[in-house]
Amino acid sequence: MAKKRIGSTKPTLHGRKTKIEEVTTGATVYNVPFPKDLSTLKGMSPIVIRHPYSVEYIHSYGQDSPFFAGIANGKLLGTRCGPCRYTYATPRLHCANCGGETDWTELPLAGRVHTFTTCYYGSEEFLKETPFHLILVEFDGVDTLLLARLIGVEGPEEIRIGMKVKAKFRRNSQLKPTDMYFVPA
Amino acid sequence: MRPVYMVSGGVSKFAKARPDATFQKMVKEAFDYALGDIPRLKPDMIDGSVGSYFSDHFTRQLMAGIMATDYLGLCPKPNKRIEGGGATGGLCFQSAWESVASGRMNCCVAFGFETMSRVQTWKGNEFIAHASDTNFDYPVGGFYSGYYAMMVNRHIHEFGTTVEQMAMVSVKNHRNACYNPYAQKQKQLTVREVRDSEMVAYPLTLLDICVMSDGAAVCILADEETAFRLTDKPVRITGVGTGTDMMRMADRPHGKVILAPNEKESDYRNVKYPGVHSFRAGRSAGIQAYRMAGIKDPLREIDFIELHDAYTSSEIQTYEDLALCRYGEGGTFVEQGHPFLPRIDYGLNLKKKGTIPVNPSGGLIACGHPVGATGLMQAVFAFWQIQGSIRKHFGSGELQLKKANRGLIHSHAGTGTYVTVSILEKGW
Numbered sequence: 001m002a003k004k005r006i007g008s009t010k011p012t013l014h015g016r017k018t019k020i021e022e023v024t025t026g027a028t029v030y031n032v033p034f035p036k037d038l039s040t041l042k043g044m045s046p047i048v049i050r051h052p053y054s055v056e057y058i059h060s061y062g063q064d065s066p067f068f069a070g071i072a073n074g075k076l077l078g079t080r081c082g083p084c085r086y087t088y089a090t091p092r093l094h095c096a097n098c099g100g101e102t103d104w105t106e107l108p109l110a111g112r113v114h115t116f117t118t119c120y121y122g123s124e125e126f127l128k129e130t131p132f133h134l135i136l137v138e139f140d141g142v143d144t145l146l147l148a149r150l151i152g153v154e155g156p157e158e159i160r161i162g163m164k165v166k167a168k169f170r171r172n173s174q175l176k177p178t179d180m181y182f183v184p185a
Numbered sequence: 186m187r188p189v190y191m192v193s194g195g196v197s198k199f200a201k202a203r204p205d206a207t208f209q210k211m212v213k214e215a216f217d218y219a220l221g222d223i224p225r226l227k228p229d230m231i232d233g234s235v236g237s238y239f240s241d242h243f244t245r246q247l248m249a250g251i252m253a254t255d256y257l258g259l260c261p262k263p264n265k266r267i268e269g270g271g272a273t274g275g276l277c278f279q280s281a282w283e284s285v286a287s288g289r290m291n292c293c294v295a296f297g298f299e300t301m302s303r304v305q306t307w308k309g310n311e312f313i314a315h316a317s318d319t320n321f322d323y324p325v326g327g328f329y330s331g332y333y334a335m336m337v338n339r340h341i342h343e344f345g346t347t348v349e350q351m352a353m354v355s356v357k358n359h360r361n362a363c364y365n366p367y368a369q370k371q372k373q374l375t376v377r378e379v380r381d382s383e384m385v386a387y388p389l390t391l392l393d394i395c396v397m398s399d400g401a402a403v404c405i406l407a408d409e410e411t412a413f414r415l416t417d418k419p420v421r422i423t424g425v426g427t428g429t430d431m432m433r434m435a436d437r438p439h440g441k442v443i444l445a446p447n448e449k450e451s452d453y454r455n456v457k458y459p460g461v462h463s464f465r466a467g468r469s470a471g472i473q474a475y476r477m478a479g480i481k482d483p484l485r486e487i488d489f490i491e492l493h494d495a496y497t498s499s500e501i502q503t504y505e506d507l508a509l510c511r512y513g514e515g516g517t518f519v520e521q522g523h524p525f526l527p528r529i530d531y532g533l534n535l536k537k538k539g540t541i542p543v544n545p546s547g548g549l550i551a552c553g554h555p556v557g558a559t560g561l562m563q564a565v566f567a568f569w570q571i572q573g574s575i576r577k578h579f580g581s582g583e584l585q586l587k588k589a590n591r592g593l594i595h596s597h598a599g600t601g602t603y604v605t606v607s608i609l610e611k612g613w
């Protein structure tokens with residue numbers, strides 16, 4: 001994939017912006033030059049080929065599946081430990097503190113920004129979505145946090161730690177954790 | 186447990202891309218360099234090896250460990266692969282230590298490598314992001330710089346750390362690397378230039394973040410008798426510690442600080458620990474290593490540190506984890522100049538320069554981060570510092586510290602998920 005540039009007008013260092021876009025399409029080669037004298041082969045340039053590789057996983061959410069069924073139905077689910085009452089915003093079926101099994105519980109749909117960032121770059125899968133905002137959300141009465149996208153702000157200057165946010169859900173579930181996101185409350 | 190010594194090391198020149206060499210060849214370069222430094226070591230004295238590389242995705246070759254082992258001519262001796270994200274190299278170093286300390290081997294080779302240039306940067310970021318929970322984290326964020334940006338924004342909120350203090354780490358490490366011929370990036374920067382470079386994940390800019398590299402590193406470890414037969418200047422490994430934390434940073438507790446030997450509970454009345462601002466695994470690894478090495482006051486008892494500065498922010502967070510200063514004081518610690526080298530001009534006004542040089546080599550930010558090699562690279566640079574042989578290996582003595590009797594190396598994975606700390610000391 002071509003390298004993505006963020007739209008900024010400020011001057012940058014090292015002339016990084018003034019170069020032609022790199023592509024990896026390569027070329028079809030029908031012959032490779034070869035010397036008569038084998039002793040020169042160690043000085044040969046390396047041969048580099050394209051090797052596309054794709055894979056389709058059959059990914060099971062396993063014991064986390066009810067969370068995804070929940071957000072597909074407009075409900076945000078965490079888990080609470082039976083023995084020690086520790087409550088997880090990002091669900092886990094077994095408590096990391098006491099080892100006990102947890103039970104599913106509905107989380108409040110309103111919380112606060114515990115921390116945040118705005119990503120101007122990303123991994124290849126999400127490059128087309130940049131810039132996007134990430135937040136860790138804290139909820140009253142819940143011991144751990146939840147990672148989510150924040151929608152409805154322009155840039156990091158509009159996000160504050162402690163800011164109130166509320167959960168929203170996609171109408172058409174993709175069965176991804178991004179079926180649920182937050183907006184400023 | 187038997188005393189364990191490091192007797193030699195080697196590093197391939199870290200580069201953005203090494204299309205001229207496969208991973209086996211890069212490991213061989215580092216291995217031959219290490220052998221060249223101790224000619225008394227004959228191949229039949231080597232009892233086995235441990236190998237490290239982080240990602241099969243990058244290598245596009247499963248069982249790459251054995252392929253490097255056979256290229257080095259170390260078959261049919263024991264070998265295994267060690268993997269633990271960014272801490273892969275540090276874990277490999279400690280695995281070699283275990284092999285010798287236990288008596289299983291008298292001489293063990295630890296090698297590590299990564300070939301990250303085999304995919305485009307953004308695909309590489311995607312591979313690395315798969316080292317976060319693929320149910321809950323990867324599909325939402327999918328970007329390690331984003332995770333670290335969130336952690337430092339909380340650090341800024343809790344403790345008042347500034348982006349300029351972070352930039353000073355970048356200035357320091359890039360400047361140090363100007364005298365390290367193995368480094369991938371050698372730059373003389375200003376705080377302003379670091380801040381003005383492209384924003385990657387707010388507040389981290391391009392120059393706050395390490396780069397991907399191709400590279401390899403090798404350490405050779407031995408028991409006491411073998412060590413003194415091989416070299417007059419062996420370096421003893423006097424402490425090892427390994428800490429872990431929960432993969433999802435959202436799951437981390439908000440409890441009490443794990444106290445270092447030089448701290449007391451009243452230091453931290455208002456800190457909820459580790460939260461997402463501190464690395465409990467780093468603190469835990471440090472305390473174990475300090476206890477083993479008999480270190481009570483790390484700032485005064487350690488001469489220098491090579492730590493895992495994948496981000497300028499994580500270097501500041503690590504000063505605190507390693508108890509060089511209190512939690513919350515990391516920003517001030519760098520601003521005052523403590524982790525800078527005393528004799529190098531950084532173009533900064535530093536009041537307390539050179540208390541404990543951190544990343545004299547240039548660290549990951551400037552040297553590069555070929556993941557499986559990184560933790561071993563730190564060991565090699567620390568080994569040369571303690572031997573006093575920086576001039577011999579770097580071709581200039583600018584980075585050689587006057588007093589380098591005891592050094593600390595620190596390797597770090599994930600969002601602080603695995604962290605290793607090892608203490609190296611003058612052994613002769």
